[in-house]
Amino acid sequence: MSETTPLRIVFMGTPEFAVPTLEALLSWPGCRVVAVVTAADKPAGRGRQLSESAVKQAAVAHGVPVLQPTNLKAPDFQDELRGYAADLQVVVAFRMLPEAVWNMPPRGSINVHASLLPQYRGAAPINWALIHGERETGVTSFFLQHEIDTGNLIFQDVVPIADEDDFGTLYGKLKVAGAALALRTVQAIAAGTAPSIPQVASAELRSAPKIQKETGRLDFAQPAAALVNLVRGLSPIPTAFATLPDGRTLKVFRAQAVADKAADHAAGQWLTDSRTYLRVQTAEGQLDLLDVQLEGKKRMPVGEFLRGFNTAALNQPG
Known part of the structure:
Protein backbone atom coordinates (compact mmCIF):
# COMPACT_ATOMS: atom_id res chain seq x y z
CA MET A 1 0.00 0.00 0.00
CA GLY A 192 3.74 -1.22 9.67
CA THR A 193 5.02 -0.49 13.18
CA ALA A 194 2.30 -2.05 15.34
CA PRO A 195 3.60 -4.56 17.90
CA SER A 196 1.93 -7.93 18.41
CA ILE A 197 2.63 -9.19 21.93
CA PRO A 198 1.14 -12.45 23.28
CA GLN A 199 -0.89 -12.03 26.44
CA VAL A 200 0.66 -13.46 29.59
CA ALA A 201 -2.05 -14.76 31.93
CA SER A 202 -1.33 -14.90 35.64
CA ALA A 203 -3.06 -17.00 38.29
CA GLU A 204 -4.85 -13.90 39.61
CA LEU A 205 -6.89 -13.00 36.58
CA ARG A 206 -10.31 -11.47 37.17
CA SER A 207 -13.02 -11.98 34.58
CA ALA A 208 -15.81 -9.63 33.53
CA PRO A 209 -18.92 -11.72 32.79
CA LYS A 210 -22.18 -10.18 31.68
CA ILE A 211 -24.05 -8.41 34.48
CA GLN A 212 -27.16 -10.33 35.56
CA LYS A 213 -30.04 -8.84 37.50
CA GLU A 214 -29.10 -10.68 40.69
CA THR A 215 -25.58 -9.24 40.47
CA GLY A 216 -27.05 -5.98 41.74
CA ARG A 217 -28.76 -7.35 44.85
CA LEU A 218 -27.22 -5.80 47.97
CA ASP A 219 -26.22 -8.54 50.40
CA PHE A 220 -25.91 -6.94 53.82
CA ALA A 221 -23.89 -9.89 55.07
CA GLN A 222 -21.06 -8.25 53.12
CA PRO A 223 -18.98 -5.29 54.41
CA ALA A 224 -20.34 -1.82 53.67
CA ALA A 225 -17.23 -0.87 51.69
CA ALA A 226 -17.78 -3.77 49.28
CA LEU A 227 -21.42 -2.76 48.83
CA VAL A 228 -20.40 0.82 48.04
CA ASN A 229 -18.25 -0.55 45.22
CA LEU A 230 -21.16 -2.65 43.96
CA VAL A 231 -23.34 0.46 43.88
CA ARG A 232 -20.64 2.39 42.00
CA GLY A 233 -20.16 -0.41 39.50
CA LEU A 234 -23.85 -0.52 38.58
CA SER A 235 -24.79 3.19 38.67
CA PRO A 236 -26.65 4.63 36.87
CA ILE A 237 -27.45 1.37 35.03
CA PRO A 238 -28.44 -1.37 35.62
CA THR A 239 -28.39 -0.23 39.30
CA ALA A 240 -27.85 -2.02 42.60
CA PHE A 241 -30.99 -2.68 44.63
CA ALA A 242 -32.28 -3.80 48.01
CA THR A 243 -35.57 -5.29 49.13
CA LEU A 244 -37.34 -3.23 51.78
CA PRO A 245 -38.95 -5.02 54.75
CA ASP A 246 -42.36 -4.50 53.11
CA GLY A 247 -41.16 -6.33 49.97
CA ARG A 248 -40.76 -3.35 47.67
CA THR A 249 -37.57 -2.82 45.68
CA LEU A 250 -35.35 0.18 46.32
CA LYS A 251 -32.74 1.04 43.71
CA VAL A 252 -29.54 2.58 45.04
CA PHE A 253 -27.51 4.93 42.84
CA ARG A 254 -25.10 6.32 45.40
CA ALA A 255 -24.01 5.23 48.87
CA GLN A 256 -21.19 5.54 51.37
CA ALA A 257 -19.84 3.42 54.19
CA VAL A 258 -20.04 4.72 57.77
CA ALA A 259 -18.74 3.25 61.00
CA ASP A 260 -21.06 1.29 63.31
CA LYS A 261 -22.80 3.50 65.85
CA ALA A 262 -23.98 0.63 67.99
CA ALA A 263 -22.99 -2.96 68.46
CA ASP A 264 -26.45 -4.47 68.75
CA HIS A 265 -27.66 -4.03 65.17
CA ALA A 266 -28.02 -7.20 63.14
CA ALA A 267 -26.84 -7.24 59.54
CA GLY A 268 -29.75 -6.15 57.36
CA GLN A 269 -31.35 -3.89 59.96
CA TRP A 270 -32.66 -0.62 58.52
CA LEU A 271 -31.83 2.57 60.42
CA THR A 272 -33.28 6.05 59.87
CA ASP A 273 -34.16 9.30 61.62
CA SER A 274 -37.06 9.64 59.12
CA ARG A 275 -35.63 12.95 57.87
CA THR A 276 -31.97 12.98 56.85
CA TYR A 277 -30.52 9.49 56.65
CA LEU A 278 -31.38 5.96 55.65
CA ARG A 279 -28.81 3.29 56.51
CA VAL A 280 -28.54 -0.45 56.67
CA GLN A 281 -26.34 -2.39 59.04
CA THR A 282 -23.89 -4.66 57.26
CA ALA A 283 -21.37 -7.27 58.35
CA GLU A 284 -18.87 -4.45 58.78
CA GLY A 285 -20.07 -0.86 59.04
CA GLN A 286 -23.30 0.68 57.84
CA LEU A 287 -24.34 1.42 54.27
CA ASP A 288 -25.54 5.02 54.09
CA LEU A 289 -27.93 5.37 51.14
CA LEU A 290 -27.62 8.77 49.46
CA ASP A 291 -29.49 8.58 46.16
CA VAL A 292 -32.38 6.13 45.70
CA GLN A 293 -35.46 5.23 43.69
CA LEU A 294 -38.48 3.35 44.98
CA GLU A 295 -40.18 1.12 42.44
CA GLY A 296 -42.70 3.14 40.44
CA LYS A 297 -41.21 6.46 41.60
CA LYS A 298 -38.48 8.80 40.39
CA ARG A 299 -34.86 8.88 41.48
CA MET A 300 -34.17 11.32 44.31
CA PRO A 301 -31.76 12.24 47.13
CA VAL A 302 -32.50 10.29 50.30
CA GLY A 303 -33.71 13.37 52.23
CA GLU A 304 -36.37 14.03 49.60
CA PHE A 305 -37.23 10.34 49.49
CA LEU A 306 -37.79 10.21 53.27
CA ARG A 307 -40.16 13.19 53.19
CA GLY A 308 -42.61 11.15 51.16
CA PHE A 309 -41.93 7.73 52.63
CA ASN A 310 -43.62 6.11 55.63
CA THR A 311 -40.60 4.88 57.55
CA ALA A 312 -42.85 2.74 59.70
CA ALA A 313 -42.68 0.36 56.75
CA LEU A 314 -39.09 -0.32 57.72
CA ASN A 315 -40.29 -1.69 61.06
CA GLN A 316 -37.05 -0.57 62.63
CA PRO A 317 -36.28 1.93 65.38
CA GLY A 318 -34.57 5.14 64.26
Missing part, protein backbone atom coordinates in the same frame (compact mmCIF):
# COMPACT_ATOMS: atom_id res chain seq x y z
CA SER A 2 1.42 3.40 -0.95
CA GLU A 3 1.61 6.30 1.46
CA THR A 4 -1.09 8.12 -0.52
CA THR A 5 -3.60 5.27 -0.42
CA PRO A 6 -5.83 5.39 2.67
CA LEU A 7 -6.26 2.21 4.67
CA ARG A 8 -9.70 0.77 3.92
CA ILE A 9 -11.52 0.02 7.18
CA VAL A 10 -14.77 -1.68 8.11
CA PHE A 11 -15.88 -0.54 11.57
CA MET A 12 -17.99 -2.75 13.82
CA GLY A 13 -19.77 -1.51 16.93
CA THR A 14 -23.16 -0.79 18.42
CA PRO A 15 -23.45 1.37 21.58
CA GLU A 16 -22.55 4.97 22.25
CA PHE A 17 -19.22 3.78 23.69
CA ALA A 18 -18.05 2.99 20.15
CA VAL A 19 -19.05 6.29 18.55
CA PRO A 20 -15.96 8.34 19.53
CA THR A 21 -13.74 5.70 17.92
CA LEU A 22 -15.74 5.79 14.70
CA GLU A 23 -15.58 9.60 14.70
CA ALA A 24 -11.81 9.51 15.27
CA LEU A 25 -11.27 7.16 12.33
CA LEU A 26 -13.51 9.24 10.09
CA SER A 27 -11.45 12.33 10.92
CA TRP A 28 -8.06 10.81 9.98
CA PRO A 29 -7.17 11.11 6.27
CA GLY A 30 -4.87 8.09 6.48
CA CYS A 31 -7.84 5.73 6.51
CA ARG A 32 -11.23 5.47 4.89
CA VAL A 33 -14.17 3.87 6.70
CA VAL A 34 -15.85 2.08 3.80
CA ALA A 35 -18.67 0.48 5.82
CA VAL A 36 -20.06 0.09 9.32
CA VAL A 37 -21.49 -3.13 10.76
CA THR A 38 -23.87 -2.72 13.68
CA ALA A 39 -26.84 -4.34 15.40
CA ALA A 40 -30.25 -4.53 13.78
CA ASP A 41 -32.81 -1.90 14.74
CA LYS A 42 -34.76 -2.94 17.82
CA PRO A 43 -38.15 -1.96 19.29
CA ALA A 44 -37.75 0.41 22.23
CA GLY A 45 -39.87 2.64 24.45
CA ARG A 46 -43.55 2.51 25.21
CA GLY A 47 -44.51 2.71 21.56
CA ARG A 48 -42.08 -0.11 20.69
CA GLN A 49 -40.86 1.90 17.73
CA LEU A 50 -37.69 0.72 16.04
CA SER A 51 -34.58 2.28 17.56
CA GLU A 52 -31.29 2.63 15.69
CA SER A 53 -27.97 1.97 17.42
CA ALA A 54 -25.79 4.95 18.30
CA VAL A 55 -23.17 3.71 15.83
CA LYS A 56 -25.71 3.49 13.02
CA GLN A 57 -26.86 7.04 13.68
CA ALA A 58 -23.28 8.30 13.53
CA ALA A 59 -22.53 6.35 10.35
CA VAL A 60 -25.65 7.62 8.59
CA ALA A 61 -24.79 11.20 9.60
CA HIS A 62 -21.44 10.77 7.83
CA GLY A 63 -22.86 8.99 4.80
CA VAL A 64 -21.13 5.68 5.53
CA PRO A 65 -22.85 2.50 4.30
CA VAL A 66 -24.38 0.48 7.14
CA LEU A 67 -24.74 -3.31 7.36
CA GLN A 68 -27.05 -4.80 9.99
CA PRO A 69 -26.78 -8.58 9.78
CA THR A 70 -28.80 -10.80 12.08
CA ASN A 71 -26.47 -13.71 11.39
CA LEU A 72 -22.73 -13.05 11.03
CA LYS A 73 -22.24 -16.53 9.56
CA ALA A 74 -24.73 -16.00 6.73
CA PRO A 75 -23.05 -16.36 3.32
CA ASP A 76 -24.93 -13.36 1.90
CA PHE A 77 -23.61 -11.10 4.64
CA GLN A 78 -20.06 -12.39 4.33
CA ASP A 79 -20.15 -11.93 0.56
CA GLU A 80 -21.38 -8.35 0.99
CA LEU A 81 -18.70 -7.67 3.61
CA ARG A 82 -16.00 -9.11 1.38
CA GLY A 83 -17.12 -6.77 -1.37
CA TYR A 84 -15.92 -3.76 0.63
CA ALA A 85 -12.35 -5.08 0.32
CA ALA A 86 -11.31 -3.84 3.75
CA ASP A 87 -7.64 -3.87 4.65
CA LEU A 88 -8.51 -3.89 8.36
CA GLN A 89 -11.56 -4.27 10.59
CA VAL A 90 -11.88 -2.26 13.80
CA VAL A 91 -14.23 -3.66 16.44
CA VAL A 92 -15.48 -1.78 19.51
CA ALA A 93 -18.29 -3.03 21.76
CA PHE A 94 -19.70 -5.49 19.25
CA ARG A 95 -20.51 -9.18 19.44
CA MET A 96 -18.21 -12.14 18.99
CA LEU A 97 -17.16 -12.62 15.36
CA PRO A 98 -16.82 -15.94 13.54
CA GLU A 99 -13.35 -16.65 12.21
CA ALA A 100 -14.50 -16.23 8.62
CA VAL A 101 -15.29 -12.60 9.47
CA TRP A 102 -12.39 -11.57 11.73
CA ASN A 103 -9.86 -13.30 9.49
CA MET A 104 -11.20 -11.76 6.27
CA PRO A 105 -9.06 -8.59 5.88
CA PRO A 106 -5.37 -9.00 4.96
CA ARG A 107 -4.32 -6.97 8.01
CA GLY A 108 -6.74 -8.77 10.30
CA SER A 109 -9.21 -7.36 12.80
CA ILE A 110 -8.47 -5.39 15.93
CA ASN A 111 -10.58 -4.81 19.02
CA VAL A 112 -10.49 -2.06 21.64
CA HIS A 113 -11.39 -3.44 25.06
CA ALA A 114 -12.15 -1.37 28.17
CA SER A 115 -9.65 -2.99 30.52
CA LEU A 116 -5.94 -3.68 30.86
CA LEU A 117 -5.92 -7.14 29.34
CA PRO A 118 -5.51 -9.91 30.31
CA GLN A 119 -7.43 -8.58 33.32
CA TYR A 120 -11.21 -8.35 32.99
CA ARG A 121 -11.81 -10.31 29.84
CA GLY A 122 -15.50 -10.44 29.08
CA ALA A 123 -18.62 -8.40 28.47
CA ALA A 124 -18.60 -6.01 31.44
CA PRO A 125 -15.04 -4.90 32.25
CA ILE A 126 -15.97 -1.40 33.42
CA ASN A 127 -18.56 -2.67 35.90
CA TRP A 128 -16.33 -5.34 37.40
CA ALA A 129 -13.29 -3.09 37.81
CA LEU A 130 -15.43 -0.81 39.97
CA ILE A 131 -17.14 -3.66 41.82
CA HIS A 132 -13.72 -5.02 42.80
CA GLY A 133 -12.56 -1.63 44.00
CA GLU A 134 -9.75 -1.20 41.47
CA ARG A 135 -7.77 2.05 41.57
CA GLU A 136 -6.97 2.01 37.88
CA THR A 137 -8.14 0.42 34.65
CA GLY A 138 -7.57 1.30 31.03
CA VAL A 139 -8.04 0.43 27.39
CA THR A 140 -6.31 -2.21 25.28
CA SER A 141 -6.05 -2.72 21.54
CA PHE A 142 -5.37 -6.26 20.32
CA PHE A 143 -5.66 -8.53 17.31
CA LEU A 144 -8.70 -10.79 17.32
CA GLN A 145 -8.24 -14.54 17.47
CA HIS A 146 -10.35 -17.59 18.40
CA GLU A 147 -10.78 -17.16 22.16
CA ILE A 148 -12.50 -13.97 23.25
CA ASP A 149 -10.21 -11.16 24.48
CA THR A 150 -7.07 -13.31 24.24
CA GLY A 151 -5.42 -11.99 21.07
CA ASN A 152 -1.97 -10.45 20.82
CA LEU A 153 -1.69 -7.04 22.45
CA ILE A 154 -0.92 -3.91 20.47
CA PHE A 155 -1.18 -0.93 22.83
CA GLN A 156 -2.54 -0.16 26.31
CA ASP A 157 -3.32 3.11 28.08
CA VAL A 158 -3.94 3.34 31.83
CA VAL A 159 -6.94 5.30 33.15
CA PRO A 160 -7.06 6.10 36.91
CA ILE A 161 -10.31 5.39 38.78
CA ALA A 162 -11.32 8.25 41.09
CA ASP A 163 -13.14 7.66 44.38
CA GLU A 164 -16.19 9.42 42.99
CA ASP A 165 -16.28 7.44 39.74
CA ASP A 166 -19.22 5.19 39.02
CA PHE A 167 -20.05 3.19 35.91
CA GLY A 168 -21.43 6.25 34.13
CA THR A 169 -18.41 8.50 34.68
CA LEU A 170 -15.83 5.78 34.06
CA TYR A 171 -17.65 4.75 30.88
CA GLY A 172 -17.30 8.34 29.68
CA LYS A 173 -13.57 8.43 30.41
CA LEU A 174 -12.87 5.09 28.78
CA LYS A 175 -14.79 5.76 25.58
CA VAL A 176 -12.62 8.83 24.99
CA ALA A 177 -9.42 6.96 25.90
CA GLY A 178 -10.49 4.07 23.67
CA ALA A 179 -10.98 6.35 20.68
CA ALA A 180 -7.50 7.83 21.05
CA LEU A 181 -5.98 4.37 21.45
CA ALA A 182 -7.82 2.99 18.42
CA LEU A 183 -6.60 5.81 16.21
CA ARG A 184 -3.01 5.37 17.42
CA THR A 185 -3.32 1.64 16.76
CA VAL A 186 -4.65 2.08 13.23
CA GLN A 187 -1.92 4.59 12.47
CA ALA A 188 0.72 2.11 13.64
CA ILE A 189 -0.81 -0.68 11.55
CA ALA A 190 -0.86 1.59 8.51
CA ALA A 191 2.81 2.42 9.09
